[in-house]
Amino acid sequence: GQQLNQSPQSMFIQEGEDVSMNCTSSSIFNTWLWYKQDPGEGPVLLIALYKAGELTSNGRLTAQFGITRKDSFLNISASIPSDVGIYFCAGYLLQAGTALIFGKGTTLSVSS
């Protein structure tokens, strides 16, 4: 099936550092979404991107929809301990009837 390649798989950073993660695919997506999953919970939507080149912020989070429609990145600035969790990218393919496809996630650990 279709795949989203998400990297890095895990990150260990110090509080206050900036974080960057990305997703790439060989397929064209018309929507990119970024989710965060806290331990023991389901993923929660952080940012949604609907246009190629779109740059959207949500507080300390910034995400961009790649121009080629095949990639997206998420940046977190000035990380804090509560940023710990698993971050997933998800994409909706440019064809009808398909559901969201998720990347395998980036596990973020923040030490204070």
Add this chain to the structure above:
Amino acid sequence: DAGVIQSPRHEVTEMGQEVTLRCKPISGHDYLFWYRQTMMRGLELLIYFNNNVPIDDSGMPEDRFSAKMPNASFSTLKIQPSEPRDSAVYFCASSFSLPGTATNEKLFFGSGTQLSVL
């Protein structure tokens, strides 16, 4: 709204037993999704329903898995017989429209069922 409600939160069973996972979507949502999460494969879509009708079940791993949605407020995912490799977290999610097809459309996840098959 209480959100998507899944039960049980944890299920431990022995190989060969039947397992039934339950989900109550958010009221008014027309789409319901079942996902499975493992370390190796991440979040995989198993099946989704639109207005209680299964639309895409291509992600269902094999005939041991079945899902039903008898009405708009209830869905089940059944595994019979269960095997150790079925151990995973199973998520149910719902949305008003197909996520990604409309601006500001959101997919809401339940808290998941942690399944362990011994």
